[in-house]
Every structure is written in structure tokens, then in C-alpha cells.
Amino acid sequence: MPLEKDQTLLWALRTHFNLTGTKYGCGEGYCGACTVLMNNEAVRSCAIRMEEVAGKKITTIEGLSKNGKLHPVQQAFVDNDALQCGYCTPGMIMNAVGLLAKTPHPTREQIVEGMEDNLCRCGAHVRIIDAIESASKTM
Amino acid sequence: MKNEKYYRDEVPENNPTFEVDRRDFMKLLGGGLFIYFQLGDFLKGVSAEAEQRRSVPTDYNAFIHIAEDGKVTCLIGKIEMGQGIITSFPQMVADELDAPLNSIKMVMGDTELCPYDAGTWGSLSTRSLGPAMLAALAEARVVLLEMGAEQLGVGNDEVTAEDGVVFVKSNKSKKIGYGQLAQGKKIEKYLQVKPKMKDFSEYKIRGKSFNHVDAVAKVTGEAMYSGDFRMSGMLYAKILRPPSHGATLVSADTSEAEKMEGISVVRDKEMVAILHADPEKAEKALGKVKAEYKFDEMNVDDQTVFKHQLEFKSEGRVVKTVGDLETGKKNSDFIVESEFYNSYVAHAAMETHTALAFMEGEKVVVRASTQTPFGTQDGIARELGLSLDKVRVIPPFLGGGFGGKSAFRQAIEAARLAKLTGKPIMVHWTRKEEFFYDTFRPAAVVKITSGADKSGKIAMWDYNEYFAGSRGSETVYDVPNAKTTSYSAPDVHPFGTGAWRAPGNNTNTFARESQIDMMAAKLGVDPLDFRLKNLKDERMIGVLKAVADMVGWTPAKSPSGRGYGIACGFDAGAYVAHIAEVKVDKSTGKVQVVKVACAQDMGFCINPQGSIIQMEGCITMGMGYALTEEVKFTSGKIHTENFDSYQLPVFSWLPKIETRILDKMEAPQGGGEPGIICMGGVLANAIFDATGARLYQLPMTPERVLEALAKVK
Numbered sequence: 007m008p009l010e011k012d013q014t015l016l017w018a019l020r021t022h023f024n025l026t027g028t029k030y031g032c033g034e035g036y037c038g039a040c041t042v043l044m045n046n047e048a049v050r051s052c053a054i055r056m057e058e059v060a061g062k063k064i065t066t067i068e069g070l071s072k073n074g075k076l077h078p079v080q081q082a083f084v085d086n087d088a089l090q091c092g093y094c095t096p097g098m099i100m101n102a103v104g105l106l107a108k109t110p111h112p113t114r115e116q117i118v119e120g121m122e123d124n125l126c127r128c129g130a131h132v133r134i135i136d137a138i139e140s141a142s143k144t145m
Numbered sequence: 146m147k148n149e150k151y152y153r154d155e156v157p158e159n160n161p162t163f164e165v166d167r168r169d170f171m172k173l174l175g176g177g178l179f180i181y182f183q184l185g186d187f188l189k190g191v192s193a194e195a196e197q198r199r200s201v202p203t204d205y206n207a208f209i210h211i212a213e214d215g216k217v218t219c220l221i222g223k224i225e226m227g228q229g230i231i232t233s234f235p236q237m238v239a240d241e242l243d244a245p246l247n248s249i250k251m252v253m254g255d256t257e258l259c260p261y262d263a264g265t266w267g268s269l270s271t272r273s274l275g276p277a278m279l280a281a282l283a284e285a286r287v288v289l290l291e292m293g294a295e296q297l298g299v300g301n302d303e304v305t306a307e308d309g310v311v312f313v314k315s316n317k318s319k320k321i322g323y324g325q326l327a328q329g330k331k332i333e334k335y336l337q338v339k340p341k342m343k344d345f346s347e348y349k350i351r352g353k354s355f356n357h358v359d360a361v362a363k364v365t366g367e368a369m370y371s372g373d374f375r376m377s378g379m380l381y382a383k384i385l386r387p388p389s390h391g392a393t394l395v396s397a398d399t400s401e402a403e404k405m406e407g408i409s410v411v412r413d414k415e416m417v418a419i420l421h422a423d424p425e426k427a428e429k430a431l432g433k434v435k436a437e438y439k440f441d442e443m444n445v446d447d448q449t450v451f452k453h454q455l456e457f458k459s460e461g462r463v464v465k466t467v468g469d470l471e472t473g474k475k476n477s478d479f480i481v482e483s484e485f486y487n488s489y490v491a492h493a494a495m496e497t498h499t500a501l502a503f504m505e506g507e508k509v510v511v512r513a514s515t516q517t518p519f520g521t522q523d524g525i526a527r528e529l530g531l532s533l534d535k536v537r538v539i540p541p542f543l544g545g546g547f548g549g550k551s552a553f554r555q556a557i558e559a560a561r562l563a564k565l566t567g568k569p570i571m572v573h574w575t576r577k578e579e580f581f582y583d584t585f586r587p588a589a590v591v592k593i594t595s596g597a598d599k600s601g602k603i604a605m606w607d608y609n610e611y612f613a614g615s616r617g618s619e620t621v622y623d624v625p626n627a628k629t630t631s632y633s634a635p636d637v638h639p640f641g642t643g644a645w646r647a648p649g650n651n652t653n654t655f656a657r658e659s660q661i662d663m664m665a666a667k668l669g670v671d672p673l674d675f676r677l678k679n680l681k682d683e684r685m686i687g688v689l690k691a692v693a694d695m696v697g698w699t700p701a702k703s704p705s706g707r708g709y710g711i712a713c714g715f716d717a718g719a720y721v722a723h724i725a726e727v728k729v730d731k732s733t734g735k736v737q738v739v740k741v742a743c744a745q746d747m748g749f750c751i752n753p754q755g756s757i758i759q760m761e762g763c764i765t766m767g768m769g770y771a772l773t774e775e776v777k778f779t780s781g782k783i784h785t786e787n788f789d790s791y792q793l794p795v796f797s798w799l800p801k802i803e804t805r806i807l808d809k810m811e812a813p814q815g816g817g818e819p820g821i822i823c824m825g826g827v828l829a830n831a832i833f834d835a836t837g838a839r840l841y842q843l844p845m846t847p848e849r850v851l852e853a854l855a856k857v858k
Contacts, residue, residue: 010423017425026373027366029544031495032576036788039495067366080364087356087754090762091227092363093495093544099364118796125793127495127545128227129765132802133758 015051015059016040019066027067027096031125038124041097041104042066048104067096070103079103082141083134090128098124102138111142199261199519201274205281205288206331207260209238215309215324217242217249221278222262223270224254224516225359226494226543226550227762228817229755230270232358236751237275240350241282241343242289243306244323254518254540264517266551266644268717268815271751275813276342283342288334292326345749345810354754359542369541371499371514376569379501380409381424382562383431385417386578390640390781391442401433411565418562424573442780443639450588451486454611459634461609465619466628473605473626477596480605481663485593485656487613487825487843489776490586490645490769491791496544497579498552502559503569510537511563513556516546521553525560536560547766548644552584577786584643585776589613591656601668603679608657612637614649617822620657621715623681639781646763647818650716651770651825655843658712658826662703662833671700672711672830684746687807688722689713691744695803696724703834708739710831712823717815719747723764723823725800727831729838731854734847736772736832738800743820745804748811760804760820767824769794773844 009022016033019025019042028051031039035053042051043065070077076084079102089095098121105112105120112120117138126134202208210218219238225231235249252258254265262274286306293311294304297319304311312320345352362368385397397417399410408430411418417434421427445453474480500513509529515521518538526536543550559572574582590611597603606627610618615631645651665675673693680686692698692711701707708729713722726740741764750756773792777784785791804820829840838853 013423013425017423020372021423024375025366026369026375029370029496030372030573031497032788034576034787034789037495037576067364071365076361076364083364084356084360087360087758089227089357089360089363090229090758091495091543091545092359092368093370095363096366118799121796123795125495125788125795127493127547127766127793129762129794130758131765131794131796131799132761135796135799 011057013056015054025066039097041100048101078144079141082137086133086137088133088137094126201277202260205285211327213324213329215322220252220259222259223265224540226546233752236350241279244309256522256538268817271813279342283340287340351751372573374501379569380420381427381571382418383427392438395437398435402430405430446779457637459632461630461632464629468626476604478599480596482594485591487652489588490774491583492547492549494545497574498555499573500556500559501571502563508535509560514543515553516550521556528557547646584641586645587612587642589652593660613652617650617653622679647716647822650822654714654822655825659829662830666703669702684720688720688744692722695742704837708835710827712826714822716819716822719814719819721745721819723827725827725831729835734850740801742803746807748814756816757804759816763820767821771825771828
């Protein structure tokens with residue numbers, strides 16, 4: 007399928023590039039399930055049009071592990087069992103990676119603030135904070 | 146309780162179900178003569194009678210298949226939606242079968258491969274399916290032992306099994322593996338006398354903590370949900386939706402939409418669907434459809450709903466009655482009369498309802514996010530006029546369910562369109578569609594009249610719930626004169642309602658535990674003491690004492706100003722008690738939950754860490770319905786369309802959460818729901834303890850807290 011300028015990054019990733027790890031949750035930027043990195047900054051891919059993406063580097067959840075080794079944030083989510091249904095997990099992880107790129111050693115308060123707009127319905131929040139905190143110590 | 150961590154030494158499957166076609170399944174099972182249980186002709190067409198015949202099998206061959214390499218495939222009709230049975234079921238299977246844990250693979254919910262199951266709800270997997278499956282596996286284990294003894298040329302009592310290997314007790318080198326015994330075939334041998342399941346004392350793997358086996362797949366994005374499958378020629382379908390429930394389509398002009406490139410329009414009975422390979426193009430074209438509706442709506446909104454419910458003609462059913470209410474009234478020194486309310490609440494799973502349907506010859510195959518694969522199969526068969534063997538439902542991972550994915554409208558839509566067009570059709574609901582078609586937790590009213598004597602014994606309890614559902618409505622307290630009545634009516638709601646995590650029990654526990662607190666306050670006694678004084682059930686007393694111990698409870702009459710609330714309840718076979726601490730901003734009405742402790746008696750706990758995670762999730766999710774979650778509507782029009790107007794719990798809300806599972810050698814009970822039922826009551830009681838303001842309505846929004854504060858003298 008051809009790419010179009012006014013297509014959202016979310017659906018371009020999911021349909022054109024077949025990168026389905028980036029999830030649709032609300033389509034209006036409220037939930038964060040579609041979070042990816044654009045030039046190392048966490049963005050909501052449902053709110054980005056393809057014309058804004060030109061010349062920028064996009065990283066999705068599929069691009070996070072290197073040579074089969076999980077990214078420290080991914081590993082910390084596994085170790086802390088910081089997920090249930092897993093649907094918000096890619097967006098949580100990408101947002102956390104974006105957060106740690108800006109603030110490598112965040113306080114718990116900074117983690118809460120940085121993750122505030124990412125929604126999880128299962129209630130894995132406590133462990134997600136623990137995971138991000140522990141990841142920040144290993145990076 | 147032991148809480149050791151064990152890590153599986155194998156990379157887990159990234160998908161709880163395997164590939165689409167049967168050849169792959171045969172490959173997976175290592176070839177062999179695998180005879181799966183027969184659906185048979187009697188299931189053709191759906192009738193109530195046929196439905197009754199669909200039941201959980203007793204033949205262990207329906208649950209497990211042992212491949213030549215010793216790998217055990219466990220087939221169950223349940224699905225994985227985050228509750229974690231993909232992790233805990235292998236523990237049960239491996240333990241009962243004496244097979245290594247890493248040899249167990251799960252195939253879940255595939256209607257063609259797995260034994261029938263009514264649905265994944267009610268925290269029933271472990272407590273209901275578990276025993277049925279384990280009884281079958283106990284037989285399988287003994288059969289394998291006998292087959293092994295025969296092969297090894299020794300008597301049945303001379304062998305034992307460990308890690309999937311049968312060996313001679315006196316000479317461990319004489320052995321044979323399960324894989325060699327079963328050879329990938331159905332095991333033909335059965336026992337006349339069915340053996341007993343293992344005793345708790347024999348458990349080696351059950352009772353130990355394991356991390357989610359699907360975690361790696363879920364952190365890498367490899368885990369497949371219904372919307373993640375791609376097929377050649379697949380089209381997204383966007384379906385015309387009415388503006389409100391009660392609106393009927395009169396006419397639809399699709400001519401403008403049809404002019405758009407690559408669009409095809411399907412019209413079938415009431416359905417108008419726009420198809421395109423790009424969902425956003427389909428959505429855009431759908432916006433160009435001009436539709437007219439006629440309206441037949443109920444005169445009710447989110448403000449008038451409780452009045453509407455109490456005036457609605459409903460039928461009362463006595464759930465339970467003991468003693469005589471009039472006698473109880475006479476024996477009471479004081480009476481407390483209250484009405485409690487709660488609004489409609491959405492499931493709001495992060496994954497919206499999604500389904501991919503495609504034709505395989507005459508058969509329609511549907512990958513659907515559903516908690517009821519077999520119910521979905523029935524529904525599609527009925528709607529499309531197909532026999533059950535022409536409908537296959539395969540649920541991949543679900544992005545949350547909470548009861549909401551017991552409804553499967555999206556799967557029927559996808560199946561209809563696939564059959565009409567012959568193409569693979571993806572229906573992936575938008576968040577607005579999700580809020581519109583969600584089967585909300587019902588709005589409800591509870592009226593309680595209760596009385597106690599001066600000594601603090603409850604003498605009477607007259608409990609009437611309207612439209613909440615009766616689960617959890619019976620009082621857990623020991624009251625000599627008590628009556629519980631449940632009122633229902635089929636058409637009271639202007640839109641669909643359904644089961645929402647511990648259905649009925651959230652409303653009922655909120656009402657009961659608030660009322661109990663009000664009685665304790667009236668008596669001027671500590672709310673924990675008052676509860677203990679009126680309880681006989683040792684297990685309920687056990688969880689209350691445990692949670693009091695966790696926080697170091699010191700008795701005080703409420704309102705003490707400390708902001709401590711307490712509540713207890715019973716759900717899905719499990720006992721729970723919560724203590725919460727809150728801070729209330731008296732100028733804004735905003736409630737900050739500082740701490741929640743929860744003690745749970747769920748019988749024997751298979752995977753303590755998995756259960757603790759469920760308790761944490763229940764506490765976190767439960768803060769939402771207690772404090773903010775409320776669907777706004779005017780008759781059939783749903784104003785709540787996205788998360789900007791529906792506030793879920795977020796990170797900044799997080800209290801300190803403490804959990805304790807009581808160590809019990811009793812039958813395992815449910816764990817996915819109990820921890821959520823007390824959240825309304827425990828927070829209402831904590832707000833009262835902090836401020837003296839009593840909240841009668843959920844959610845306890847800042848506005849309602851301010852209103853209640855204004856009434857405090």
C-alpha cells in the first residue's frame with residue numbers, strides 16, 4: 007500500500023510497514039498505546055501525520071532490542087513482571103525509553119510525571135514504575 | 146507462603162494459539178495419529194438442547210496431547226487476557242502429570258482444537274475448569290505409569306514418575322519417557338476406577354511464583370492480538386453507526402463515499418460498511434455517508450437514571466431470607482435507612498473489540514478478541530446460518546477483557562462481511578465505537594434498612610438491590626433477621642449492560658460496607674470491632690484480622706480524622722478485606738489514596754506472584770470506579786466517547802499497595818476479581834473517617850465530595 011502524506015504514522019506503521027507492535031488505543035493521543043520515538047523523543051504516532059515524519063528517525067518497539075538482546079527497559083518490564091494483558095506495554099516501554107533519554111536518572115516522582123499520560127487498564131502501574139526505576143540504574 | 150521466583154528456561158511462545166491450519170497443528174503435535182474430540186453432527190444448528198450437550202470433557206485426551214519428544218500440549222477453551230492462566234495452568238498440568246514445566250505448551254480458546262468452554266469469566270478458570278482438567282490428568286498420569294510398567298516389564302507398584310519419565314523405583318536407570326509411551330497418539334487406555342488427584346502435600350510446582358511466561362513476547366511487540374494479523378487482500382471495514390441507541394436507520398446515501406478511490410461499499414440489511422485496505426481511508430469515506438434515522442428513545446439521562454430505575458416496573462426476587470424483619474426491628478435500638486447509587490461504568494480495555502474474519506472454502510475463520518470463543522462461534526453460526534463446524538473462532542492474546550469481551554458484536558460483523566465479500570475483513574473498533582457498544586456495568590440503586598441493639602449486635606438487615614445484579618448481595622454478617630431482595634427488569638437500561646469485573650459485587654459491597662460503617666459510627670465503636678463482633682465466618686474474620694495486622698490497626702471510632710477506611714467481602718469463592726488511607730482536599734473535594742492494604746483468602750494459591758499482580762490490578766482499577774469513572778448519556782446518546790471524558794486511574798493516583806495471600810490448604814478459588822469489590826466501600830469509609838462526610842454515590846467525584854462535605858455539621 008502506498009504511503010500518503012496525510013496518513014497517520016500509527017496506521018502507516020501498522021499497515022504499510024507491518025509493524026504491529028505499536029498499538030491503537032484511542033486514536034486521539036489520550037492513551038499512549040501508540041507511543042514511538044521520533045528522533046529519540048517519545049511521541050503519539052496516532053497524532054503524527056506522515057508529512058511530519060520526513061527526514062526523521064522513527065524507532066518502534068520492534069527496533070528496541072539489539073541482536074536478540076532485550077533493551078534494559080524491556081528486560082526490566084520482564085523482570086518486574088510489569089504487565090498483564092500487554093496491550094499498553096509497547097507504548098509504556100517506548101515512553102519510558104524517551105523519558106530516560108531525557109532524564110537518565112529520574113526520581114520516582116519524575117517517573118510518575120513522565121508516565122502520567124500513558125494509560126493501563128489492568129493496573130500494572132506499580133510494577134511499571136519499579137521497572138523503569140530499576141532500568142535507569144542499569145543503563 | 147513461599148514466594149520464590151522461578152524463571153522458565155525456555156523462550157515462551159509469542160502466541161497462545163498456534164497457526165491457522167490444521168496441518169500446522171499436526172506438525173506441532175509431531176505428526177502421529179491424533180484424534181481430536183469429535184464435534185459430531187448433533188451440534189449442527191444451534192439449539193438449547195445441543196448447547197447443553199456441549200460440556201467440559203472428562204477424557205484427558207481432550208485436554209492434553211503428548212508428542213513423541215515428550216512435549217505436552219494442553220488444550221483449554223479459556224483465553225488469556227492478562228489474568229495469567231497461560232502461566233498458572235502449565236503449573237497445574239506439569240504438577241499433576243509429573244511432567245517438566247517447560248514441556249507444557251498451551252493452546253487456548255480455539256474452537257476447533259480445544260474442548261468446549263462457556264467463557265473466560267467469573268474467575269472460574271482455576272476453580273471450575275481446573276478441577277475437571279486435573280481429575281482427567283490424574284487418570285492420565287496413572288495410565289502412563291501403567292503403560293511404563295508394562296514396557297519396563299515390572300509391576301504397576303514398582304514404578305514412579307518424575308519430570309515426564311517413568312522409572313523403576315529400585316533401579317532409576319530402567320526408565321521410559323512419556324513421549325515414547327504416547328508416541329504422539331491418542332492414549333487408548335482408561336481406568337475403571339478413577340484415581341484421586343494429588344494432595345496439596347504432593348504439590349511441587351503449584352504454590353510457587355512464576356513471572357508471566359508471555360512477558361518477553363509482550364515487551365518486544367511480538368505478541369499477536371486480533372488486530373495484528375495481516376492477510377493478502379485484507380480490507381478494513383468501517384461500519385455506519387447510529388448516533389444513539391434506539392435510533393433506526395431510515396436511509397443512507399453512500400454516493401459521495403463511493404466516489405473515493407479504492408472504496409467499496411457493502412449494504413446488507415441494516416448494515417452499511419465501507420471497505421478499504423487503509424482503515425483511515427475507509428473512515429474518511431464513512432464520514433461522507435449521509436444517513437437518516439428515526440428515533441425511539443427512553444427518557445432518561447445520567448442525572449435522572451436512579452429515579453428512573455426506582456420508578457421502573459421491576460420484579461423482586463428474594464435471594465435469601467432468615468428470621469423475621471419485624472422481630473428484628475423490635476429488637477433494634479436504632480435503625481439506619483440508606484440509599485446507595487452507582488453510575489454506569491465502562492470496561493475500557495486498552496484493546497478495542499477487534500476481529501479478522503476470512504473464508505476457508507465454506508468455513509469462516511475468525512480471529513477475535515473475545516472472552517467467549519464458543520459463544521462467539523454460536524453467535525456467528527446463528528447470524529450467518531452456518532452449522533457450527535463451518536465456524537472456527539481463534540482468540541489470540543486479548544488486550545484486556547474485564548467482562549466486556551463477553552460481547553462479540555465485532556466478530557459477527559467481520560464474519561458477515563467476510564462471507565458477503567469472500568475477502569479477509571478486519572473490524573477494528575475505534576474508541577468511540579468501543580464506548581458506544583460497550584456493555585456497561587449497570588447503574589444501580591441499593592436500599593438498606595438495618596438495625597442493631599445497644600450492645601452492637603446487628604438485629605435486622607433488609608437489603609434491596611435494583612439492577613446491580615445479585616452477586617455479593619447477601620450479607621456476609623451474622624444477622625438473625627435478614628432479607629435480601631434483587632430487583633430486575635429486562636428493559637430498564639437505554640443501552641447494553643453486562644458483566645464488569647466481579648459483576649454486581651462492586652455495587653453490593655460498596656452499599657453493604659458503607660452501611661456497616663454508618664452503624665458502627667452511630668454506635669460510636671471501632672468499625673473493625675463492629676465487623677468482628679457481627680461475623681461468624683472464620684475465613685472472613687481471618688482476612689479482616691490479617692489486613693488489620695498488616696497496617697497495625699489501632700481501634701478508634703469514626704470519623705477519627707485519620708482517613709482510614711475498612712471493608713470486607715466475598716467473591717468468586719475468595720474472601721477479601723481492605724484497609725485504605727486517604728487524604729481529602731476539603732477545598733477541591735479531591736481524594737488522594739495514600740495506601741491500600743489487602744488480605745485475601747483464595748484457598749490454595751497456584752501462582753502467588755500472579756495472584757498478587759491481580760490484587761494490585763484490582764486495587765488500581767477499582768480506584769477508577771470509586772472515584773471518577775462514569776458514563777455520561779442522554780437517553781441512548783452516549784456522550785462519553787474517549788478518555789478525555791472518561792478518567793481512568795493514572796500513575797499519580799498510585800497509593801502504596803500492600804498485599805497478603807493467606808496460606809491455605811483448601812480448594813483454589815478465584816483471584817481475578819475479589820480484590821476489586823471492596824474499593825468503593827473502603828474509600829467511602831476512609832473519606833468519612835477523614836472528614837465526617839458520607840458519600841452515597843459512586844463515583845465519588847470532587848463535586849460529590851464537596852456536596853457531602855457541605856452537609857457535615
